[in-house]
Amino acid sequence: MSSTTASAYPPVPGTPAFGRLPWGSLLALAMTGFICILTETVPAGLLLQLTHGLGVTEAMAGQLVSLYALGSLSAAIPLTAATRGWRRKPLLLLCILGFLVFNTVTTFSSNYSLTLAARFFAGVSAGVLWGMSAGYARRMVPEPLKGRAMAVAMVGTPLALAFGVPAGTFFGDLAGWRSVFGILSLSALLLAVWVLWKLPDYPGEDADKRLPLHKVFTTPGVRPVLLVVLAWVLAHNILYTYIAPYLTQTGFTGRVDLVLLIFGITALLGIWLIGVWIDRHLRPLVLVSLAAFALASVLLGIVSNQPGVIYLVAAVWGLTFGGAATLLQTAIAIAGRGSSDVAQSMLVTAWNLAIGGGGVIGGILLETTGVHSFPWVLFILLSFALLIAWRSRAHGFPAKRL
Numbered sequence: 001m002s003s004t005t006a007s008a009y010p011p012v013p014g015t016p017a018f019g020r021l022p023w024g025s026l027l028a029l030a031m032t033g034f035i036c037i038l039t040e041t042v043p044a045g046l047l048l049q050l051t052h053g054l055g056v057t058e059a060m061a062g063q064l065v066s067l068y069a070l071g072s073l074s075a076a077i078p079l080t081a082a083t084r085g086w087r088r089k090p091l092l093l094l095c096i097l098g099f100l101v102f103n104t105v106t107t108f109s110s111n112y113s114l115t116l117a118a119r120f121f122a123g124v125s126a127g128v129l130w131g132m133s134a135g136y137a138r139r140m141v142p143e144p145l146k147g148r149a150m151a152v153a154m155v156g157t158p159l160a161l162a163f164g165v166p167a168g169t170f171f172g173d174l175a176g177w178r179s180v181f182g183i184l185s186l187s188a189l190l191l192a193v194w195v196l197w198k199l200p201d202y203p204g205e206d207a208d209k210r211l212p213l214h215k216v217f218t219t220p221g222v223r224p225v226l227l228v229v230l231a232w233v234l235a236h237n238i239l240y241t242y243i244a245p246y247l248t249q250t251g252f253t254g255r256v257d258l259v260l261l262i263f264g265i266t267a268l269l270g271i272w273l274i275g276v277w278i279d280r281h282l283r284p285l286v287l288v289s290l291a292a293f294a295l296a297s298v299l300l301g302i303v304s305n306q307p308g309v310i311y312l313v314a315a316v317w318g319l320t321f322g323g324a325a326t327l328l329q330t331a332i333a334i335a336g337r338g339s340s341d342v343a344q345s346m347l348v349t350a351w352n353l354a355i356g357g358g359g360v361i362g363g364i365l366l367e368t369t370g371v372h373s374f375p376w377v378l379f380i381l382l383s384f385a386l387l388i389a390w391r392s393r394a395h396g397f398p399a400k401r402l
Contacts, residue, residue, distance in 0.1 A: 031156060033153070033160070035188055036099070036125075036156075038164040039068070040069070042172075043065050043119075046169060063116065065119075067123065068122055068126070072124070073352040075128060076130065076345040080127075084341055085204040087201055088139075088203075089199055089200070097192065100188035100189055106181045135333060136199075145279065147275070147279040148278065150329060155271055157325060158264065158322050222346065226347065226350045230350050233351055235382050238365070238378065238381075241358050250305060262314040262315050270322025270323045282334075283397045289321070293320040297375045301372075304372070362374070
């Protein structure tokens, strides 16, 4: 990493000594991500209850997820750019307050339009949070531990997907969907206390060092990382969004939960492995992850009717995608240098575009060429991402740290 990057955020009191991770602070960030992802995705598991509680159709209830994503997508870049001069801790607390307020509104609302508005603004809070969380984690530790710190801070995402959503669905069946959002509100309140107690504060970006958005976008390395984000996450979401119809049409009805459990467990293993090696081997980890996922897609395309193959592919898929967020956020933090928070917001936008694109493109494929085209579309997307990453030796995914 360049001296510009290293000196952009000078150390402050509370930064740990070399070789130590500030576990309490990093786990607070991980919990922030956990609440953020769970707030976004838990309506999918409570869809039937939401239809009855709000008096709408399933398709209309599904828009609670869409409005959250739209809020994140629309807010990430402009609000991150507008608040990059703010001190980090008050801004993080404001985002957490957003989850507290808007999940509370969702808990008590019986009006569909009001609930949609609350979901949109919860997404806005998430867009700002994701734009700053990676940089916050990296500023807590010395240079050799930055990747590992990010891996810890990002662990809330796979935990929410693997365990939080099923637990939320189960609890919603027992106590009702409103209780789930009430618990999320209470969790946000407790998290705010945790953040006030444990997290160090850092200054925002100096006014004279703030690059315009177009200059951040054209910084060497930023665009290759964003292209890899789009292709990699798009491939993942085509399969993840339509895993149920894919398994049904390939003869594995009733095994969706087992496949997703395998994916979730190996994703956790993947993020742990990434945390161990990322500070020394960022480029090889990206290349190996993309290549392994691409080869697994080919295997899925050739042999899709054997349980052992399906489970193997799910394991490789989880292992290679579990640490993707940490890898890509680290890469763009390095490429973005002193404007890493704004670069992170661009990654958030690309990530959400890929999530939405996965739903749209996967739906088109489902209705036209059928699920058997999925593996080959995944292979093309992952091969493109692998090519971009391979060619970005100087910037983006450098062979040596700049």
